[in-house]
Amino acid sequence: MKDPHETQVQERRALNTERRLQLLINSIRDSAIFMLDPAGRIETWNLGAELIKGYKWHEILGKKIHAFYTPEERASGKPEQLLDQARVKGHVEDEGWRVRKDGTRFWADTTLTAIFETDGELLGFVRVTRDLTEDRQAEEQRLQEEQRFRMLVESARDYAIFMLDTGGRVATWNEGARRIKQYTADEIIGQHFSRFYLDEEVRAGKCDREIEIALREGRFEEEGWRIRKDGSRFWANVVITPLRDRTGAHIGFSKITRDLTERTAAELDRVQLARTQEALRLRDEFLSIASHELRTPLVALQLQIDSLRLQSINLQPKQVSKLDRASRNIQRLADLISTVLDVSRIARGLLTLSPKRIELGALVGEVIDRLHESANEAGCIVAADLAPGIEGMWDPLRIGQVVSNLLSNAFKYAAGSRIDVTLSRDGDDAVLCVQDRGPGIAAEHLEQIFERFERAAAAQNLGGMGLGLYVARQIVIAHRGAIRARNREHGGASLEVRLPIRDTRLPPATKDEP
Numbered sequence: 001m002k003d004p005h006e007t008q009v010q011e012r013r014a015l016n017t018e019r020r021l022q023l024l025i026n027s028i029r030d031s032a033i034f035m036l037d038p039a040g041r042i043e044t045w046n047l048g049a050e051l052i053k054g055y056k057w058h059e060i061l062g063k064k065i066h067a068f069y070t071p072e073e074r075a076s077g078k079p080e081q082l083l084d085q086a087r088v089k090g091h092v093e094d095e096g097w098r099v100r101k102d103g104t105r106f107w108a109d110t111t112l113t114a115i116f117e118t119d120g121e122l123l124g125f126v127r128v129t130r131d132l133t134e135d136r137q138a139e140e141q142r143l144q145e146e147q148r149f150r151m152l153v154e155s156a157r158d159y160a161i162f163m164l165d166t167g168g169r170v171a172t173w174n175e176g177a178r179r180i181k182q183y184t185a186d187e188i189i190g191q192h193f194s195r196f197y198l199d200e201e202v203r204a205g206k207c208d209r210e211i212e213i214a215l216r217e218g219r220f221e222e223e224g225w226r227i228r229k230d231g232s233r234f235w236a237n238v239v240i241t242p243l244r245d246r247t248g249a250h251i252g253f254s255k256i257t258r259d260l261t262e263r264t265a266a267e268l269d270r271v272q273l274a275r276t277q278e279a280l281r282l283r284d285e286f287l288s289i290a291s292h293e294l295r296t297p298l299v300a301l302q303l304q305i306d307s308l309r310l311q312s313i314n315l316q317p318k319q320v321s322k323l324d325r326a327s328r329n330i331q332r333l334a335d336l337i338s339t340v341l342d343v344s345r346i347a348r349g350l351l352t353l354s355p356k357r358i359e360l361g362a363l364v365g366e367v368i369d370r371l372h373e374s375a376n377e378a379g380c381i382v383a384a385d386l387a388p389g390i391e392g393m394w395d396p397l398r399i400g401q402v403v404s405n406l407l408s409n410a411f412k413y414a415a416g417s418r419i420d421v422t423l424s425r426d427g428d429d430a431v432l433c434v435q436d437r438g439p440g441i442a443a444e445h446l447e448q449i450f451e452r453f454e455r456a457a458a459a460q461n462l463g464g465m466g467l468g469l470y471v472a473r474q475i476v477i478a479h480r481g482a483i484r485a486r487n488r489e490h491g492g493a494s495l496e497v498r499l500p501i502r503d504t505r506l507p508p509a510t511k512d513e514p
Contacts, residue, residue: 029047029048031052031128032048032049032128032130036065036125040079059101068099070097087122091111093109096108098110108131109130110130112126158259159176163252164255167192169190169191169192169193170189170190172189177257181196198225198227210222214242220241223236223238235259236257236259239256241253302330351474354395354397357392361387363400364384368421377411378415380411386421392501392502395475395479398475402472405471406432409434410434414436414438414439414493417437419435420436426498429501430498431497432497433495440488447485449485452470476499483496
């Protein structure tokens with residue numbers, strides 16, 4: 001027979017244990033833990049259930065669990081199905097949307113465990129519910145980000161982005177890889193990435209070294225030649241990065257390739273252009289210096305010839321003729337040096353203008369008179385029709401240079417023929433035309449003849465540097481005018497210069513070179 005005192009102690013211990021267990025369950029805040037009777041009615045309610053589901057204990061005790069399910073699940077009989085499964089299996093787990101007291105939904109993980117007496121009688125169920133809404137949202141966000149990243153990678157056209165397995169075989173393939181390397185996914189997935197490298201590099205073990213460096217240093221990057229499907233080469237930037245799972249185990253590599261062929265070519269072009277521009281600058285600087293240096297001995301030589309002319313009483317006629325020819329040649333050389341110097345000034349933006357109010361017809365007439373001897377040497381007759389009274393703000397020295405260059409050009413290309421020079425007014429423009437009866441200008445050269453070192457194809461054997469018309473055009477443009485060339489209907493060429501009469505807003509004169 002049991003000792004009554006011992007029995008009382010055991011009962012108190014049991015009650016204390018039960019009470020501590022009840023207190024423990026009631027204090028749990030992150031899980032809803034409660035009991036159901038065999039019919040599925042709620043018998044207990046802990047603090048976690050109140051916080052998660054929103055019901056106070058007196059609001060929910062005695063009610064069935066149907067209140068926690070969505071209308072769709074209640075209509076389908078899901079609560080009864082879960083109770084039946086727990087009766088049969090003893091335990092069932094489910095994830096899905098559940099409903100709080102205020103009607104809001106939360107994503108829950110629910111376990112339902114049947115409790116039996118020793119004789120097998122069902123006493124009820126223990127239901128444990130955890131709110132996984134934040135976890136589900138984080139998972140959904142992760143999946144969305146992965147989906148967006150996957151779509152971004154797959155749609156990228158300017159980058160070949162793909163994965164390699166641990167053995168270096170292609171595992172994924174995006175649109176940029178197809179466009180740059182020309183392989184379709186079906187053709188390349190499963191192939192070793194060495195297919196993109198030069199044969200000599202593969203034989204030298206370059207691919208293996210890149211993988212080793214990526215694994216050792218966490219990244220490999222370089223620029224070099226790569227091979228497309230059709231065998232053509234392209235200059236690429238390549239980055240290889242090892243991929244690892246959450247445990248740190250190596251699972252493969254990511255490989256990003258950019259086609260830099262066009263950029264590299266553009267950079268080479270830029271460097272070449274810079275070199276060319278520097279060469280042109282040095283050339284123009286040399287021409288400027290050389291022109292100045294050549295002027296000094298020419299002036300001295302001209303002075304010597306002029307001194308000899310003063311002694312012409314004691315000279316023979318042949319000697320006088322030679323002096324005249326020498327003087328003319330010196331003048332031609334001086335004119336050529338001046339032209340080269342002007343080209344250098346124009347190239348460096350140092351063309352000087354000193355506008356004055358002048359009567360254009362008088363200026364043109366003076367130039368024609370000055371070139372009378374040159375016209376005779378070329379066998380040309382110059383017929384002038386110059387309208388009087390056309391005045392404007394122009395640089396007389398530079399405009400005279402334009403007229404001289406046009407006439408000299410006509411003397412060269414139309415030697416032995418008549419040259420017509422006309423000056424007229426057209427609205428606010430003065431129009432100067434120099435027309436010859438020479439062979440004309442090929443249609444494709446009508447614009448080119450105004451470029452540096454360009455000459456009409458028909459006159460390539462006539463000498464000259466092809467600078468006169470270039471300088472003339474630059475002077476006309478500096479006066480805000482225009483110059484053009486055309487062929488006459490009955491043969492010959494016509495060069496027309498239009499100068500604004502009323503536009504006095506000329507660019508300010510820059511400091512001329514000595």
